[in-house]
Amino acid sequence: MKFDLMVGDAPWARTAWLAKSLEEVGFSGAVFTETSHAPWMSLAAAAMATERLELATGITVAFARSPMVTAVSAWELADNSHGRFRLGLGSQVRAHVERRYGMPYDPPGPRLADYVRAVKACFRAFAEEEPMAYQGSYYSLTLLPKQWKPSNHPYGDIKIDVAAVNPWMCRMAASVADGIHVHPLHSSVYLKERLLPEVENATRETGRNPKDVELTIPVFVVPGDTPEERAPMLSKAKSQIAFYGSTRNYAFQFDDLGYEGTSALLNERLKAGDIAGMADVISDEILSHFAVVGRWDEIADSLRARYGGIATRLVVYLAEESIASDTRILGKWGEVARDVTNS
DSSP, X not given: OEEEEEEOOOOHHHHHHHXXXXXXXXXXXXXXXXXXXXXXXXXXXXXXXXXXXXXXXXXXXXXXXXXXXXXXXXXXXXXXXXXXXXXXEEOOOHHIIIXXXXXXOXXXXXXXXXXXXXXXXXXXHHTTSSOSOEEOSSOEEOOOXXXXXXXXXXXXXXXXXXXXXXXXXXXXXHXXXXXXXXXXXOOHHHIIIIIHHHHHHHHHHHTXXXXXXXXXXXXXXXXXXXXHHXXXXXXXXXXXXXXXXXXXGGHHHHHTTTOTTHHHHHHHXXXXXXXXXXXXXXXXXXXXXXXXEEOHHHXXXXXXXXXXXXXXXXXXXXXXXXXXHOHHHHHHHHHHHHHHHTO
């Protein structure tokens, strides 16, 4: 397994410093989210500051921009990072796509599948493998004059991951993409009893090898040698799990584990504005299914035990702030990274 850090919005200089620091201590890569900022400039800053660190979007919002625009940005990053870039795409939710970006959303699954095919067609056209002549169900890209075509380069095999949770999206991702970007709210039961069977079914139907579908898995990791040291990250993890779990579409994550009604309770407290009360719903027992908690010298073994043979990449979630502000913590995370990747 490879071991990455999830990186959010930050000034370019800080992003460059953090990327270089992650490379030096032994992280495999950095995965950039898209929230209040588009990830492309941060990725460029990280690429310029490093030589080996692998870079990815996790995820960038597909429907916010044309497949051509996304393909051009990814192509440029792959070139300038010498092949260290991986493209993660997601649909986001209807309200953001339609009301924040002003773009069409329905139907999100088939539209995203078409989007991935369109981006891959762009890559082939940039590499001069075929003309730009993509005609899909939702996207049509048929014009690429020579003076507008990005220059060819030897790093055109850009992998594409798709964010997927429900069965249809998992099957779609396993059919058209190179990998799946798993949601941070997941348990071992979900991975083994829902996600992996869907991947196997989809690849069997399309003639692919299930092992060719790589899984990038963000993980809530709560390390610390004492309860006091773990407390801040524990609180963050419970709050984030509660926030995700309040979405009714994720109720099955709790139901599968025997915690029926948890999502409905979280949703009730969210509507009431009881944010602290939401986190209180997530007991230590529930947390143990969705996070890896333990002493610093236990974390790597725990990660391998839970994700070995399943994950291609693990992505540390919610830890960026502590890593960027405390060099001692950065060193400890580096030990975990080296232990995970060298096993």
